[in-house]
Amino acid sequence: MRGFKRIVPYIGLVLIIVLFSALTGGKLLSFRNLKLIFNQAVVLIIGCIGVTFVMAQGSLDLSQGSLLGISGAMAATFAAITPGLSLPLAILTGIAVGMINGTLLAFFKIPSFIVTLCVLFVLRGLTVIATHSGSIPLPFAMLSLDNFRIKASILVTVILAAYYAYTYTSLGKNMRAIGSGETSARYSGVPVERMKVLAYLISGLLCGLCGWLNVVRTGAADSKTGLLFELDILTALVLGGMPLTGGSSAKLQSAIIGGLMLALLSNGMVLVGIKAELQQAVKGVIFLLAVYLSFERESVVMIK
Amino acid sequence: MSLLRVENIDKTFVTTRALKNAAIIVEEGEIRGLVGENGSGKSTLVSIVSGIIRPDGGRMFKNETAYAPESVLDAGREKIGIVVQEMGTIDGLTVAANLFLGEERLFKRFGLLNTANMNRRSLEVLHRYGIVNIQPDADIGALTFEDRKLVEFAKALYIDPDLLIVDETTTALSHHGREILFSELKRLKKKKRSVIFISHDLGEVIEHCDSVTVMKDGETVDTVSTRGLNEHDLKELMVGRELQHTYYREDTEASYEEEVILRVENLTLNGAYYDVSFELHRGEILGIGGLTNCGMHLLGKTLFGLKPATSGSVEVSDGNKRITNYVDAIAGGIGYLPKNRDQEGLMLLSSIRENICLPSLSSIQKRGFISPSKERKLAQYGAEQLSIKMSSINQLCLYLSGGNKQKVALSKWLVKDSDILILDCPTRGIDVAVKASIYGLMQELKKEGKAVLVISEELQELIGVSDRIIVLKAGRVKKIFERRKDLTEEEIIHFMI
Numbered sequence: 001m002r003g004f005k006r007i008v009p010y011i012g013l014v015l016i017i018v019l020f021s022a023l024t025g026g027k028l029l030s031f032r033n034l035k036l037i038f039n040q041a042v043v044l045i046i047g048c049i050g051v052t053f054v055m056a057q058g059s060l061d062l063s064q065g066s067l068l069g070i071s072g073a074m075a076a077t078f079a080a081i082t083p084g085l086s087l088p089l090a091i092l093t094g095i096a097v098g099m100i101n102g103t104l105l106a107f108f109k110i111p112s113f114i115v116t117l118c119v120l121f122v123l124r125g126l127t128v129i130a131t132h133s134g135s136i137p138l139p140f141a142m143l144s145l146d147n148f149r150i151k152a153s154i155l156v157t158v159i160l161a162a163y164y165a166y167t168y169t170s171l172g173k174n175m176r177a178i179g180s181g182e183t184s185a186r187y188s189g190v191p192v193e194r195m196k197v198l199a200y201l202i203s204g205l206l207c208g209l210c211g212w213l214n215v216v217r218t219g220a221a222d223s224k225t226g227l228l229f230e231l232d233i234l235t236a237l238v239l240g241g242m243p244l245t246g247g248s249s250a251k252l253q254s255a256i257i258g259g260l261m262l263a264l265l266s267n268g269m270v271l272v273g274i275k276a277e278l279q280q281a282v283k284g285v286i287f288l289l290a291v292y293l294s295f296e297r298e299s300v301v302m303i304k
Numbered sequence: 305m306s307l308l309r310v311e312n313i314d315k316t317f318v319t320t321r322a323l324k325n326a327a328i329i330v331e332e333g334e335i336r337g338l339v340g341e342n343g344s345g346k347s348t349l350v351s352i353v354s355g356i357i358r359p360d361g362g363r364m365f366k367n368e369t370a371y372a373p374e375s376v377l378d379a380g381r382e383k384i385g386i387v388v389q390e391m392g393t394i395d396g397l398t399v400a401a402n403l404f405l406g407e408e409r410l411f412k413r414f415g416l417l418n419t420a421n422m423n424r425r426s427l428e429v430l431h432r433y434g435i436v437n438i439q440p441d442a443d444i445g446a447l448t449f450e451d452r453k454l455v456e457f458a459k460a461l462y463i464d465p466d467l468l469i470v471d472e473t474t475t476a477l478s479h480h481g482r483e484i485l486f487s488e489l490k491r492l493k494k495k496k497r498s499v500i501f502i503s504h505d506l507g508e509v510i511e512h513c514d515s516v517t518v519m520k521d522g523e524t525v526d527t528v529s530t531r532g533l534n535e536h537d538l539k540e541l542m543v544g545r546e547l548q549h550t551y552y553r554e555d556t557e558a559s560y561e562e563e564v565i566l567r568v569e570n571l572t573l574n575g576a577y578y579d580v581s582f583e584l585h586r587g588e589i590l591g592i593g594g595l596t597n598c599g600m601h602l603l604g605k606t607l608f609g610l611k612p613a614t615s616g617s618v619e620v621s622d623g624n625k626r627i628t629n630y631v632d633a634i635a636g637g638i639g640y641l642p643k644n645r646d647q648e649g650l651m652l653l654s655s656i657r658e659n660i661c662l663p664s665l666s667s668i669q670k671r672g673f674i675s676p677s678k679e680r681k682l683a684q685y686g687a688e689q690l691s692i693k694m695s696s697i698n699q700l701c702l703y704l705s706g707g708n709k710q711k712v713a714l715s716k717w718l719v720k721d722s723d724i725l726i727l728d729c730p731t732r733g734i735d736v737a738v739k740a741s742i743y744g745l746m747q748e749l750k751k752e753g754k755a756v757l758v759i760s761e762e763l764q765e766l767i768g769v770s771d772r773i774i775v776l777k778a779g780r781v782k783k784i785f786e787r788r789k790d791l792t793e794e795e796i797i798h799f800m801i
Binding site: 168169170173174176177179180181183184185186187188189190191245247248249 | 608610630631634640642647648649650651652653654655658659661662663665666669672673674675676700716
C-alpha cells in the first residue's frame, strides 16, 4: 500500500499529460508551449523546494505569495540603482522574512499557520507601498537575463543542493525528525528551535530567488505580483505526495513532481480555453481532492 | 442463569490483534475481577461489552438473549453501565448536565430544559451514593479528577445497572472515594446485580471480588475464585509461567568504581525538588525512588538538560562540563530514556533506522555527508544487539509492540556509546521477557564501566538492580540505601510517605 502511494503522483503526472495532450490535439507538448511550461515550472518548483523544508517539520509557510511580491519589488527598486544589486537584495529580503517567520514560530510559539498568514498580509501591504500601487519596470538591459540557460542552471543547482542537504545531511534528517515527533526529536538531541528558524530561512531564501526570477521574466514588479502563489505551492506539494503532517515520509521529489504537475495543469487549462476565474476554482477542487486522497487519518492523531 | 455470556470475541486494531477468542461468563450477583498486564486486552473487552467499540467477530448474550450493542446508549438500555479508565465526562457542561447526558428529555417541557429540576434530581442522585461535596450546577471542568470520576460513577449507577463495569478507576480515587466505590459494589451485589472490576492492584481485586478472570495477549486465559487466592499466585497466572526472581542481579553487595562520572550539587527546581546532591560513579547502577509526584521524574529531565533547575549544578566529570541544555548533555555522554515512550522516547512515524541513528548523526557524518550505508549498518547493529523483533530496520515504529519500542528507544543511546544512561521507568508497561533483557543490559553496562541512573516507581525493581537507592519524598532526599541482601520494600516505603 505504501509503495503504491509513492507512485500515485507519477501516475497523476502521466494522466495530466495524456489528458491535455488529447484535449489540445498535441499542442501541449509543442516546443513553444514546453518553453512556457518550463518558465512557469521553474519558479513553482524552486518555491516548492523551499517550503518542503518547512513542511517536513509539519509546519506550513503561507507567506510565499507576498514574499514573491516584495522581493520582486526590492529587486526592481534596487536594479534602478545598480542592476547587480537586484539579486542579492531579493534574496536578502527572503532570508529576513524567513528569519522573522521562524523566530515567531520557534521562540514566540505562535502556530506557523497564523504566523505566516499574518506575514502574508503585512508583506502584501508593503508590496503595494513599495510599488506605489502600480508597477516598477526593470532596466531594459536586465531583460536579457531571462534566458533558458540561466534559468535551467539555476534550477538544476537548486535541485541538486537541496536534494543533498535534504537527504544526506543532518539538517534534512533533523527536520524530518521534528515532523515525526517534535518532543522525541528534541529528546534525541535535535536543536529544534534552530532547525525551525533554518527551515523558514531556506524557504524565504528560495522564495526571494523566485521573486527575482519572476521580475526578470515579466520585466516589472507589480503590486499584485505573486497573489495566491502560496496556495499554488501548497497545492503542488500535496499533488506531489507531500504529507501535510511532515515527517519521515516527506520527500523532496514531491516538490519537483508536484511543481511540474501544477505547471502542466495551469498551462493545459489555458490551452483548453478555461477562463482564468474558473481555473482558480478548479485548482481549489484539485487541492481538496489531493488532500482527501493523501491524508493519513490514522496517523494524524499521533502528530500535533 | 448467567447474566452475561461473551463468546469468541475477536478485535484487531490496524495490525495489532487486541482480542483473540476472548470469552467471559458473569453470573447474577457476582463481582468479577479482570486482571492482566498492560495491553492484554482488558479495556478492549469491556469497551465491546459496553458498546463503545464493536467486535470483529464473536457473540454476546445478556440473560441468554443475543446482545450486540451499537453504542453506549444501547448498552445503557440493556442496563449495562461503565466507568471508563480515561476521562469520561465532558468539559464545559455542568455536573448535572453530565449526569443526565442523553436523558435530557426527562426534564424537557415544550422543548425547553428545566435546569432547576435537573439540578434537583442530580443532587438527589449524588446524595444517594454518599457524594455530598459536589454541587450539581458546578462546571465539571472545575472539579478534581477524583470528583469527576465520582460523578461518572453516579451516572453509571443511577440507571440501576444489571451489570456495572469499573475500568481501572481506583488509582484516581482517594481513600474516601474508594470507600464509596466499594460500598456501592457491595450494595449492587446484594441486589443480585453484577460487576466487572478492572484493577492493577491485585490485593484490592482479591479482597473485593468473588472471582477473577485473567487476560494475557488478548486471550482470557483463566478464571479462578478469589477464595484462598494470594497475590503471588495471581501474578503467576498473569505472566503465564512461574515468576523467576533471577532476572534481577544475583550479587547482594554494592560495587562500583571510585571515579565519579556525574556530580549533582544542591540542585533545586522550585515546586519539584530541593537541594538534591549526589555522585554517580563508573560502574554504578543508582536507583532513585519515591512516589510518582516526588520530583524524581523532573529531576531526570534536569539531569539531561531538558528542564532548567532553579539553582545548583549538574556536572559531568569528563572535562568538568556543566550541563544546562540537552545538546550539552548528549555531548557530555548522557543518554536519556523518558518515561513517556510514545510521545518523548520515539518518533512513531519514523523508521527504526531513523530513530536509532538520530542522536549519532554527528558522529557518522563526514564533512557534513551522512552515508546511507553507514547509517544502515549502525541501525542494523543496534537492532541486532537488542534483538528487536521487526520486518526490517525501515519499519515504522508506530506498529511495534511496547517492548520493542522500548528497545528502539534504548538502542539509540547504546549505539551512541553514551557513558551515562538515565532511565526513567525503563520497564513500564512491558512484558517479562523484555524486562529481563533490560535488567541484563543494565548489568552489562555496569561491567563495561558505564553508569546507569534508574528512576522507578517499582521498589522491587530498584532493590533488584541498584547499587544504591536514593529515596525522595516531596522533592527532598530522605535516605540513601546501599545494596544489601535483606533490604525490603517496607523499609524503603517508610521513607517515601
